[in-house]
Amino acid sequence: MIQPQVISVSDLTKMIKQQLEQPMFSYLAVEGEISNFKHHTSGHMYFTLKDERSRIKAVMFRSRNAGLNFKPKDGDTVIVVGSIGVYEPNGEYQIYLEQMLPQGVGALHIKFEELKKRLAEEGLFAQERKKPLPYLPRRIGIITSPTGAAVRDCISVIRRRYPSMDILIIPAIVQGDEGPRSITAALEIAAAQNLDIIILTRGGGSIEELWSFNDESVARAIAACPIPVISGVGHETDFTIADFAADLRAPTPSAAAEIAVPDYEQLVDAVEQLTSRLSSGLKKLINEKRQAVEYLTHRRVFLQPEERINREHQKLDELSAKISTLISHRLSMTKQNFVNLADKLDSLSPLAVLGRGYAVCQKLDQSLVTDPRQVAVGEQVMVKLRTGQIRCLVEKGESHDG
Template sequence: MKAIKVSELNKYIKKYIAMDYLLNDLLVQGEISSLKKHSNGNIYLTLKDEKASIDAIIYSKDAREIKFDINEGDKVEAKASLSIYEKNARLSLYIRDIRLQGLGELYEKFLYLKDSLDKEGLFSQDHKKQIPFYPRSIGLITSPTGAAVKDFLSILKRRNDSIDVNLYPVNVQGVNAKDDILKALEYFSNNPEDVVVLTRGGGSLEDLFVFNDEELARTIYNFKTPIISAIGHEVDYVISDFVSDLRAPTPSAAAELVSMSKDDLNNSLFLLSSRMNARIDNKLNESKSDLEDIYIRLNNSLLDKIKNYRLDLIKKSRTIYINKPNLNDQRLSLEKNLLELKQALKVKLILKKVELDNLIEKMDSLSPENKQRVSLEDSLNSLMKIKLDKRIKSKRSELNFAKKRLDYSLNSLVNSNKKNLFKSYDSLVKFKTENMPIVENMDKEEIISVKSLDKGKKVKLSFKDGSARLLVEDIELRS
């Protein structure tokens, strides 16, 4: 026998294995270990069981089709072919498809879609809308003949029969189920209700799989009205449960979540009424306290203003009392000046008359020639006298007019000051009568100056609401 090379032997073994169709279409069960994901996309791993292990590889083009994340320790079923690496004759499985052991293809699709939509953010709580606390109308999407619609309507009627229900009948499984549900969602999008409930009873994974559709999930995610998903039994989960605004474990639970019983409503109304009344009472108490504070501030401000007004009135009264002698002195001075003016004018007129009489006597004692000359002078003097008389008369008129104006101004000034004085005096007397005490000696004579007091004597002090008797112990005079 002729010897062959190792490379020829390995090539023969590889060709021989490739000719075996059983080794080219294997379904192998095992647990993943020694998992390595290469940067080029290839995945290298080892499949093992309790007694043995074998190396395996998943090329990048097949790895991209896997519907779940492969992890160390996963128990899987792998569709593969057996071959060797010619260089070292290392035996390996070349895996074309892989899935988790014990799960069917539908569940793998469910897990893949769930993981994909979750990463995209369609299950985020931030996007979920608040379910109305007390909806008045409900849009119901379900089969009209199933047990789910009967359970839902029965619970809703028992809890609160005042809620309107608008049923849109659909197929909940089968080839037409998806299109029916999408049409129902489109209808309620154009005819919105307060909340929409998508529900059906229990079933197998295949029966519920229409609710794992990606297009349906995205439609629910973009739906404007709050939507509740109540599919199957409590242990059943579908994609619509995760993407909806609220998941109810059963149709009956959905009816309870979407409605409030009349007893609960009455209790809530009672609590709200109690809280509202308490807030009203608190607000009234706060307002009452604020009004009392405002009243106290206004009252204090008014008292301060009255006090300031009294002090100002006292000051003005004192000013008038001090200036009263000056006004009298001014009047007396004006009257004195007027009298002196009249006397001076009278004396001047008498002197002029005496001067005229002397001139006449002098004329009588002159000769005829002098008389003629004097006559001429007299005529001239007469003319001068006429002019002088006119001037005197004019000055007298001006003097009389000035006197009248002076009298009028003086009288006006005196009357005005007198009125102001009387008005201030009346105010002072009134203020004094109402607010200031009256001091009298034992002879009932009013005392207005400290000079009228005698040390060791008693005085009577009268107030608005009573009187008191005081003994003068000491007297101090102000400069």
């Protein structure tokens, strides 16, 4: 029989802990009833989560439970979201909570988180898909209930900030089963209008009342809309899927209107300031240019322009004289060089040799005779002299060798 390896209780607990740290035990949503609830003075919450067959200890630290919008108590049925872990000193496994929601709200919240995660992974909320808002829109579209407080708040803010702004109200059902279909249809209508910005809005309410804005079809319609969309749904603490899909989220309907249009009075003040700065800048520039012109007109070159011209004429005359002198000198040197070269050429010319009494003897075929043996007695030859030539008959030839 194989003997099992002996380990300590601590080692066993660590092994169990390692197994429970696997992904399958992370971010679980569990429904159960609270019992033995204790809100410790440290701010941490400790209780048991149970159903009719089992129970598990639960811990929600102060940093996590600070945002709860209800007070848990024994007997409450809740949905908790968290991860399984082991408390090693007691060797107990328990669930460490990230979120806790009442039963009805909890189911919707989980559905909300699942859709939000899926659309985010798809890239529907990516920042690079967001369209920039125009600084000065000409026409605003508002999609909301025509009878709710949100539309009145938006119109009031827009009229206060920019009285002449053109506003188009596009009615939609913003609550109940018909809400998603009505909102997507309104977005399609708005996309076909000549709008610069769309405000998608409604007043506050419970998560159930705002659920139309957590519909996937609404999120996709917002993302596909060619016109920038501002979402202003509920109160500041309310978040919907539409907020993440929109190009910009505003915490309230009034804030959405504030963001959509600039303040007319501020624009007027800004234009007046810019006009004043431009006027001052132009006056300063004109004065600077006028002073520059006055300075130039009082310079001697402008008061007596002929003086400058005369000086330049004088320089031109001096340059002309120098050029003439240089040309004459250069011609004289060139002429002298030519004479010297001519003398050298003349001294080397055969005519000069002939002029000293020498002669050149050639046969009748123009070949040069340099040896008496090149001709025969009785042969005619031509003798070239300096000023002409004579034809001679050879009577005798004598050679002087050596």
